Amino acid sequence: MPDLLPSDTADALTLDRFLPYRLAVLANTVSKGIARLYADRFGITIPEWRVLAILGAFGPATASEIQGRSAMDKVQVSRAIARMLEAGLIDRTVDPDDRRRQTIAMTAEGERVYSEIVPLAQAREAALLDGFSVEERVVLDRLLDRLQARAEAGEKP
Amino acid sequence: MPDLLPSDTADALTLDRFLPYRLAVLANTVSKGIARLYADRFGITIPEWRVLAILGAFGPATASEIQGRSAMDKVQVSRAIARMLEAGLIDRTVDPDDRRRQTIAMTAEGERVYSEIVPLAQAREAALLDGFSVEERVVLDRLLDRLQARAEAGEKP
DNA sequence: TCGTGTTAGTTTCATATGTAACAGATATCG
DNA sequence: CGATATCTGTTACATATGAAACTAACACGA
Numbered sequence: 001m002p003d004l005l006p007s008d009t010a011d012a013l014t015l016d017r018f019l020p021y022r023l024a025v026l027a028n029t030v031s032k033g034i035a036r037l038y039a040d041r042f043g044i045t046i047p048e049w050r051v052l053a054i055l056g057a058f059g060p061a062t063a064s065e066i067q068g069r070s071a072m073d074k075v076q077v078s079r080a081i082a083r084m085l086e087a088g089l090i091d092r093t094v095d096p097d098d099r100r101r102q103t104i105a106m107t108a109e110g111e112r113v114y115s116e117i118v119p120l121a122q123a124r125e126a127a128l129l130d131g132f133s134v135e136e137r138v139v140l141d142r143l144l145d146r147l148q149a150r151a152e153a154g155e156k157p
Numbered sequence: 158m159p160d161l162l163p164s165d166t167a168d169a170l171t172l173d174r175f176l177p178y179r180l181a182v183l184a185n186t187v188s189k190g191i192a193r194l195y196a197d198r199f200g201i202t203i204p205e206w207r208v209l210a211i212l213g214a215f216g217p218a219t220a221s222e223i224q225g226r227s228a229m230d231k232v233q234v235s236r237a238i239a240r241m242l243e244a245g246l247i248d249r250t251v252d253p254d255d256r257r258r259q260t261i262a263m264t265a266e267g268e269r270v271y272s273e274i275v276p277l278a279q280a281r282e283a284a285l286l287d288g289f290s291v292e293e294r295v296v297l298d299r300l301l302d303r304l305q306a307r308a309e310a311g312e313k314p
Numbered sequence: 315t316c317g318t319g320t321t322a323g324t325t326t327c328a329t330a331t332g333t334a335a336c337a338g339a340t341a342t343c344g
Numbered sequence: 345c346g347a348t349a350t351c352t353g354t355t356a357c358a359t360a361t362g363a364a365a366c367t368a369a370c371a372c373g374a
Contacts (some may be wrong), residue, residue: 013275015210015227019282020187022301025228027184029308030177045330053172063353070172071182075332078354100339100352118170125176128307136300143289143297144179150285151186202360220323232362235324257322257369 047080060105194277204237217262
């Protein structure tokens with residue numbers, strides 16, 4: 001019998017078929033694999049990579065914009081920024097109109113690291129999806145979006 | 158193509174469509190939702206819930222068996238066991254044939270907590286899949302298994 | 315039975331993380 | 345104006361985590 005179907009045995013729960021557990025294990029396996037791509041080579045962490053990815057995709061941004069686009073909380077963003085400033089991957093300039101805000105931009109070094117990581121990350125994503133047909137990728141894409149929406153909907157009540 | 162902005166480069170990567178990132182965010186959203194089910198009410202953590210789930214599904218087991226069935230490392234299992242012993246949810250008996258091994262079993266209290274959590278967890282899983290047809294559940298099930306296999310395959314090389 | 319190697323499980327230590335408190339800047343409303 | 349609220353970002357503290365060192369028990373060959 002396939003899993004994820006309404007169970008006939010009412011109270012049995014097999015951990016390795018339990019969707020939240022499977023998602024946690026899968027995400028963890030994938031994250032570790034990706035992190036190894038840049039942890040050793042560039043000495044950056046997952047939050048730092050995410051900041052780079054946001055800046056690479058959208059250009060300079062404030063910390064709160066990065067936060068909004070990355071599902072990281074502001075403490076994670078603040079700490080990632082601190083480390084990246086230290087490492088010379090980004091610089092920041094205070095917004096003259098609102099001196100609370102600081103616009104973050106990649107340095108030339110940050111751009112260089114970014115442009116090296118992106119192909120590695122994309123190759124890893126492609127490897128994950130190796131053997132998936134176009135149709136399967138579309139289905140996966142939609143199912144993940146729906147799961148995310150359901151997960152967020154279940155948060156508030 | 159002019160290279161005015163990083164986002165103009167051909168190989169741009171949009172974080173919120175990047176599969177590893179999406180999996181991480183989804184798993185995190187789901188895990189937090191589930192954890193709230195038992196964190197407040199029963200005072201147990203995710204590793205402890207996993208130990209309970211293993212014991213509930215397979216019966217008494219040693220720490221290393223729990224480890225093998227749960228994708229947790231032995232440190233996590235050891236710490237979960239220590240807390241659960243303290244809380245009276247499990248007890249352990251030294252294996253007379255091999256005194257390094259300790260068989261872990263739920264206490265009556267552990268069984269009670271387990272039997273209360275299982276329906277909550279299953280309801281949460283059902284809520285996640287609400288609106289998914291049987292066919293969609295089957296497809297999701299298979300895609301997740303294949304992704305997990307691909308993710309593990311990408312670990313070694 | 316001694317020595318070496320292996321296994322089960324625990325502890326240590328350095329780092330990562332989340333919550334909450336915080337400081338500084340701006341916004342609002344009387 | 346001026347008091348208060350709100351926003352941006354940082355810091356402090358307590359807890360969680362993972363890697364590696366460690367202890368105790370067993371295995372097995374010389």
